[in-house]
Ligand code: BDR
């Protein structure tokens with residue numbers, strides 16, 4: 481089985497991703513680090529605990545960094561509400577009394593996990609990269625032991641948080657720059673890809689048709705999430721973080737192109753932009769594999785099948 485570590489900031493699409501990972505029997509989920517992102521850390525960690533206990537997920541959960549490397553905590557609460565979840569008013573699922581809330585800091589837990597599984601632990605990063613960058617600062621030796629980072633973030637073609645920058649990169653560009661320059665093989669699943677696989681009310685209806693109470697609960701959130709639609713008028717709703725889980729199940733649905741990717745740290749209008757140099761002759765460091773195309777006609781039904789199996 482492939483060993484994975486998840487770094488996340490739930491967030492509804494992060495929750496969706498957690499269910500898809502839990503439903504994949506080919507994965508050995510070693511642990512989860514939570515970071516501030518969609519909402520402040522207290523809320524993202526609380527959300528993670530709720531899904532963990534509500535869905536019986538067993539990978540240990542650790543609370544991590546609450547501020548970007550340069551300070552501050554940019555959230556998506558203006559889109560997703562105070563909890564970082566998009567709800568239509570229904571309460572969040574309860575946390576079981578036994579849900580783990582203590583333990584080492586997520587950065588230490590991540591360092592320990594990489595050292596326990598040298599060369600074997602793929603890191604799935606679906607949030608601002610503060611935890612990962614901090615781990616690499618504290619233990620630079622682990623870079624050589626991480627086989628791959630699979631990142632939802634960035635874009636070859638316009639942002640969402642700003643015209644140029646995607647949220648996960650814009651929330652902590654210094655962290656992103658350090659992770660992109662750490663020499664670790666990296667696959668980038670950016671907005672240019674996620675906009676090719678979209679959710680409609682048809683997927684919401686598929687989940688609503690399931691009888692189980694937890695499917696009904698999930699359908700309510702999926703409905704609210706599907707109705708967000710991005711402020712730039714994109715209809716229907718792009719699927720973000722779950723593409724990483726989709727890749728682990730069906731890599732054959734994806735096409736990549738190597739590029740040198742640099743993170744803009746200074747631009748007045750472009751801070752947090754992922755600047756992609758696709759011309760091989762101009763690449764001065766090992767390239768990032770940039771996801772360019774997803775076969776959504778195959779990938780979306782496969783992903784919905786897995787979700788339905790998990791919720792049914
Ligand atoms: C990313 O930003 C967050 O709001 C989502 O969870 C996803 O990780 C999309 O830009």
Ligand code: CA
Nearest residue numbers: 491494606607
């Ligand atoms: Ca996320």
